[in-house]
Amino acid sequence: MEYYHLRTFVAVAEEEHLTRAAERLNASLPAVSAHIRGLEDELGVALFSRTPKGMRLTAEGRALLGEAKAALTSVEAVRLRAGALRQEVTGVVRIGLNNEAARMRVPELLTSMTRRHPGVELHLVNSSSPRILDNVRQDKLDIGFVYDNIIEPGHGVEAVALEAVPMAVVGPTTWAERVCRADWDELAGLPWVWFSERCPFQYLLEASFTCRGLPLNKVMVGDNDATLRTLVAAGVGLTLLRRDDALDAAAAGEVCVWRQDGLTLGLSLVYRRERAADRLIEAVASVVAEVWGLPDRCR
Missing domain, CATH: 3.40.190.10 (Periplasmic binding protein-like II)
Structure with missing residues (x-):
């Protein structure tokens, strides 16, 4: 049994998918499959059941996963200890x-x-x-x-x-009067340029509006700060930026800034x-x- 057998076993168990495990290990899909087959042959038990949705641990696989992780941790501890014995970090x-x-x-x-x-x-x-x-x-x-x-x-x-990074809601300059005097309820009713999945900005805004029971009017999605800033400047809707980016955009005449503080990431x-x-x-x-x-x- 080799180190790479256990490493592959743990990766497939955690990812529940051969392709994702191969990407995580920077290995080819055939190599990952071969490692699992080799380990199963050596141990004499099936570690996974293959399903249309991916790899699922068998009862035997679940029983051995903890031991495999412990073995990998022990090997890593030896490597780290050896590194600690070296005089210089390289x-x-x-x-x-x-x-x-x-x-x-x-x-x-x-x-x-x-x-x-x-x-x-x-x-x-x-x-x-x-x-x-x-x-x-x-x-x-x-x-x-x-x-x-x-x-x-x-x-x-x-x-x-x-650090806590200050954030700011921004809108098109043509909406400046309306945005500057708006409360949370009025902001929620305006069009919003939204964010890609798992974006921290999305989580922050959803938490801020959800706790007030306010749904948001999402009209478009942008995948980076520059795109969000451009869409707001074009009059599409409101969005959230870092406060320093928001103030830079406002100084350039591209956006107006909702003046309420307290939003941070x-x-x-x-x-x-x-x-x-x-x-x-x-x-x-x-x-x-x-x-x-x-x-x-x-x-």
Whole structure:
């Protein structure tokens, strides 16, 4: 029995799908299928039942899953312990950025990392919070910046809170008088440019209006901040932006800003919980905490 057999077993069990498990492992579909067949042959039991909807653990598979996870954890502990014995932290860390590098304080991060850990190479990937979270969970990214209202208890990640990001409702400039004097009920009745699935902006607005019992009039969907801003400027409807982006757009004469404060999104640094003792993760997380001025206990 090889390490990769157990790793594939756990990935298929968690994803419940061979293709998703192959993507998570960066392996081919035939290789994943072969690993499962080989492990089943060696153990002499069927681990999964194949269904039209995917892979389902058998009773034997469920009984062995905990042992497989424990074995992988033990192997990972040996690897981490070996890394801890090395004098210098070296390696590549893939970091997901959910906003511009300057806003994520990347220049300061790079300067500090070069000074403290010159053997660590940082690879920066711009993406969205949901995609970053998924990629961290699947080991396609090592660590990432996300808006934390999309993190659920079962996601298996550690989240280090960095700051509360102010948000603002914006509308077309031709609606300025109406928007500026509007209350929540009046805002709900206006047309809204909405967001793609699992967007943190969507979750924040839905929570804000749902708690007041107000349905929203969604007329169009945009998939990024630039598109949302353009559609609002074109007079399509209201949307939500970071307050700094909203004020920039207002200064450019593109939008008007609803002046009520209090809407915020938490920005956090996330990494897989089981990698908390990984020296590469520790090195980057400690420097991020320093750059963001977090208390010593967060470093």
